[in-house]
Amino acid sequence: MGFYEFYQIFGQIAFFLAVTMLILLSVTLILGKLLLKENKLVFPRLLLFTIDMFYGLFKKFSENVGVNAEIVDQIGVEVRNKVNLNIFKNIKSQDKILVLPHCLRHSDCEAKLESSGLVCKDCNRCVIGVLKKKAENQGFKVFIIPGSTFLKKILDENKFKAVLGVACYQDLNLAMMKLSKFSCQGVPLLKDGCINTKVDPRAVLEKIGEIQRCKKESRINSCNNKTHSPKTL
Numbered sequence: 001m002g003f004y005e006f007y008q009i010f011g012q013i014a015f016f017l018a019v020t021m022l023i024l025l026s027v028t029l030i031l032g033k034l035l036l037k038e039n040k041l042v043f044p045r046l047l048l049f050t051i052d053m054f055y056g057l058f059k060k061f062s063e064n065v066g067v068n069a070e071i072v073d074q075i076g077v078e079v080r081n082k083v084n085l086n087i088f089k090n091i092k093s094q095d096k097i098l099v100l101p102h103c104l105r106h107s108d109c110e111a112k113l114e115s116s117g118l119v120c121k122d123c124n125r126c127v128i129g130v131l132k133k134k135a136e137n138q139g140f141k142v143f144i145i146p147g148s149t150f151l152k153k154i155l156d157e158n159k160f161k162a163v164l165g166v167a168c169y170q171d172l173n174l175a176m177m178k179l180s181k182f183s184c185q186g187v188p189l190l191k192d193g194c195i196n197t198k199v200d201p202r203a204v205l206e207k208i209g210e211i212q213r214c215k216k217e218s219r220i221n222s223c224n225n226k227t228h229s230p231k232t233l
C-alpha cells in the first residue's frame with residue numbers, strides 16, 4: 001500500500017470517528033435536555049458513558065453549540081440520582097454517609113477543622129447542624145469537608161455502601177463519577193461559591209428519609225415546622 005492510499009484510509013477513518021463523535025455528543029445533549037426539562041430518562045447508560053469518557057470534550061461541545069457547559073454536570077448528577085435511587089433507598093442508613101460542604105457554615109461558625117473535616121458543634125446556627133442531627137439520628141455518618149482531598153481520606157478510612165453528597169453541580173458530578181461503585185445520590189447547592197452557600201434542606205431530608213419518616217408517623221406538619229423553621233435554617 002502506498003503512502004497516498006494509507007493517508008486516504010487514515011483520513012476516512014478520522015472523518016468517520018469525528019462524525020460518530022459529533023452524533024454521540026449531540027444525542028447525549030438532546031437526551032440530557034429531555035431529562036432536565038421533562039424528567040424523562042432515556043438510555044441512561046449512554047448518557048453516563050459519554051459524560052464519563054468525554055467529559056471535557058462534551059463541555060467544550062456544549063459551549064460551542066451555545067449551551068452552558070454546566071449542563072454536562074447537571075445531566076451527570078440527575079442521571080446518577082435516578083439510576084441509583086432504588087438501590088440507595090434499600091441500603092441501611094448505618095451503611096450510608098452524608099458529605100456536606102463546609103461553605104454552608106454560618107459566618108460566625110466556631111467549629112474547628114480537623115483531619116476528618118469540620119467538627120460541627122451543633123450550635124444550630126446553620127443548616128449543617130440541622131442536617132447533621134437528622135442524618136445521624138437516622139444512622140448516617142456525617143462529614144463536613146472543605147474539598148476533595150478530604151473525600152479521599154474518608155474513602156480510605158471508612159466503610160460504607162452509599163453516599164449522599166451536597167455540593168455545586170461540577171463538584172457533585174466529579175465526586176459521583178469517582179464514587180461510582182457506591183450508590184451515590186447528590187443534592188446540588190442552590191447558591192454556590194466559597195462562603196454563604198445555600199442548599200434546599202428539604203431535598204436533603206428527603207434523600208435521608210426524614211420526610212418519609214415524618215409522613216409515616218403522621219407527624220408531617222410538626223416535622224416540617226421543626227426542620228424548616230427560619231430560625232434553624
Ligand code: SF4
Pocket residue numbers: 105106108109110111119120121122123124125126127128129130
Ligand atoms: S451548626 Fe455547626 S457548622 Fe453550623 S455554625 Fe454551628 S458549629 Fe458551625
